[in-house]
Amino acid sequence: MTATILDGKATAAAIKEELRARVKVLADRGRVPGLGTVLVGDDPASHTYVAGKHRDCAEVGIASIQRELPGDATQADVDAVVDALNADPACTGYIVQLPLPKHLDEQRVLERMLPDKDADGLHPVSLGRLVLQKPGALPCTPRGIVELLRRYDVEIAGKEVVVVGRGVTAGRPLGLLLTRRSENATVTSCHTGTVDLAAHTRAADIVVVAVGVPALLTPDMVRPGAAVLDVGSTRVVGADGKARMVGDVHPEVRDVAGYLAPMPGGVGPMTRAMLLTNVVEAAERA
Numbered sequence: 170m171t172a173t174i175l176d177g178k179a180t181a182a183a184i185k186e187e188l189r190a191r192v193k194v195l196a197d198r199g200r201v202p203g204l205g206t207v208l209v210g211d212d213p214a215s216h217t218y219v220a221g222k223h224r225d226c227a228e229v230g231i232a233s234i235q236r237e238l239p240g241d242a243t244q245a246d247v248d249a250v251v252d253a254l255n256a257d258p259a260c261t262g263y264i265v266q267l268p269l270p271k272h273l274d275e276q277r278v279l280e281r282m283l284p285d286k287d288a289d290g291l292h293p294v295s296l297g298r299l300v301l302q303k304p305g306a307l308p309c310t311p312r313g314i315v316e317l318l319r320r321y322d323v324e325i326a327g328k329e330v331v332v333v334g335r336g337v338t339a340g341r342p343l344g345l346l347l348t349r350r351s352e353n354a355t356v357t358s359c360h361t362g363t364v365d366l367a368a369h370t371r372a373a374d375i376v377v378v379a380v381g382v383p384a385l386l387t388p389d390m391v392r393p394g395a396a397v398l399d400v401g402s403t404r405v406v407g408a409d410g411k412a413r414m415v416g417d418v419h420p421e422v423r424d425v426a427g428y429l430a431p432m433p434g435g436v437g438p439m440t441r442a443m444l445l446t447n448v449v450e451a452a453e454r455a
């Protein structure tokens with residue numbers, strides 16, 4: 170058996186098509202949504218991601234507001250950019266690209282953002298709203314995972330989902346999303362303190378791996394027919410000396426799983442599509 174690929178790239182393209190129509194309605198009323206990005210330093214991966222987000226914006230008609238600061242920017246420099254975006258009526262929502270350079274206090278920066286301008290769903294108030302089940306921006310990666318499963322009719326309600334990884338951008342909020350009444354999954358959170366990871370993943374209908382350890386999930390750890398979603402991406406340098414990004418799921422899992430969201434081409438493009446969705450929804454609420 171070979172897994173049905175959960176094609177995040179194609180699904181994100183379809184979502185962007187839908188968003189383009191909604192953006193047009195907003196624009197016709199003189200309310201073009203604007204997405205801001207704050208990028209500090211010159212990490213090449215972060216620059217690539219942010220460039221991708223602005224390309225996405227251009228495709229659906231969202232205005233881009235790009236703010237870049239040098240790697241030695243002070244906390245006050247970053248605060249000033251955050252304050253300006255908070256006050257800018259053209260900016261519907263924005264993100265501060267993470268991670269920030271180590272000398273900056275990431276949490277302090279996030280807390281300075283206006284919660285209603287949080288496009289990422291990573292502001293503490295947004296995360297609190299998620300726990301409380303109040304309307305607000307949802308974290309993009311978890312939302313993208315749920316949306317990808319939905320669009321492929323992979324049943325979530327009543328299923329056993331194992332989430333490997335408890336990070337703030339993916340693993341931890343994914344558990345919160347999947348245990349809402351509207352999703353109704355049974356979720357197990359696995360992490361470095363888990364004694365027998367394989368015992369958990371083998372029992373799962375759906376396995377999401379968001380750890381950042383290449384090939385952590387091997388074929389023997391997957392129940393035949395299960396849905397597997399690869400969220401990890403780690404930069405590795407191959408024997409040819411070339412760098413590439415690899416996921417947390419071993420390539421041979423494809424022969425065991427029923428569904429596979431690969432890396433690249435799975436959850437990553439969905440994360441970006443959900444960022445755009447959060448901005449369009451914020452503009453529609455405004």
Ligand SMILES: Nc1nc(=O)c2c([nH]1)NC[C@@H]1CN(c3ccc(C(=O)N[C@@H](CCC(=O)O)C(=O)O)cc3)C=[N+]21
Nearest residue numbers: 218221264265266267268289432433434435437438440
């Ligand atoms: N405030 C903040 N919000 C984020 O959402 C955020 C962040 N900081 N910091 C870094 C991580 C990483 N991240 C990715 C999103 C999409 C792909 C993606 O689309 N990847 C492609 C491959 C790369 C490509 O083709 O561009 C794929 O999986 O197919 C990757 C990584 C968002 N992040």
